[in-house]
Amino acid sequence: xxxxxxxxxxxxxxxxxxxxxxxxxxxxxxxxxxxxxxxxxxxxxxxxxxxxxxxxxxxxxxxxxxxxxxxxxxx
Numbered sequence: 001x002x003x004x005x006x007x008x009x010x011x012x013x014x015x016x017x018x019x020x021x022x023x024x025x026x027x028x029x030x031x032x033x034x035x036x037x038x039x040x041x042x043x044x045x046x047x048x049x050x051x052x053x054x055x056x057x058x059x060x061x062x063x064x065x066x067x068x069x070x071x072x073x074x075x
Contacts, residue, residue, distance in 0.1 A: 011064045013040035013053035022051070 004018035016022075016039045022030040030051070032039050040053035044062035047054045056062075 008043070008064065009040075011062050012043075012057050014043055015040050 004016065004020045007015045007017070009015055022032060022039065024030060042050050042053045042056075043064060044057040044060060046056035046060050046062070048056070
């Protein structure tokens with residue numbers, strides 16, 4: 001089994017590292033073209049190459065929350 005890491009970059013894309021398959025909504029695999037398996041996925045919504053990052057986040061001033069919030073537990 002291979003290890004996959006997904007890192008939220010500071011107000012930037014999700015950086016996915018490792019061997020993985022990315023599937024679109026119709027079940028078709030995307031060509032990731034990177035033999036190392038490193039892919040940056042858009043999270044600002046502005047990329048012209050979705051689901052991949054094209055650097056638009058920097059141009060539009062995207063501000064993200066990189067740290068997970070604490071889940072509230074109902075009593």
